[in-house]
Amino acid sequence: MKLLSVKPGEEVIETLTRRAAEEGIVNGAIVSLIGAVDECAISNMPATDASTDIVSEYRQPLELSGTGEIRDGKVHVHVVLGREGDAALAGHLHRARVETFFVHAYTLAMPEE
Structure with a gap:
């Protein structure tokens, strides 16, 4: 299992894609995202x-959990987001920015065939 971390000042999908490539993960599972x-x-x-997709944008602090996959080097993540008022949002993550806290992705690489 490899931990891919996203730090303040980074975008989640872009960073996970780059870090997966650095770790040599071309295909694999994102078992847990927090x-x-x-x-x-x-x-x-x-x-x-x-x-088709209906894309919604949110500009506020959001707790995040999710899972996903890495296929041919491309990161695909589905998330549940908690926001003020104990409301939950869910969907396919297009992009997210970390400024205050972090995002950790626990990944498992698929063996190369």
Whole structure:
């Protein structure tokens, strides 16, 4: 298992992609993602069209947990985000910025065939 960390001042997807490449992870699982972000963009599908995304942006502190995969070097993450008022948001993570805390991704690499 490899820990990929995102520190203050970094963007989550970009950093995880770079760190996975540095660790030689081309294909693998993001078993657990935990931390907090200061802004993000997530998407969900409209009820009438599963082939499109509705992207929503949030600019506030959000607790984050999630899972995902790395396929051919590309990071794909789904998250649950907690915000003020004990409200939860969920969806596909397009981007997120860490400024105050951190995000840790615990990953398992797939063996090369």
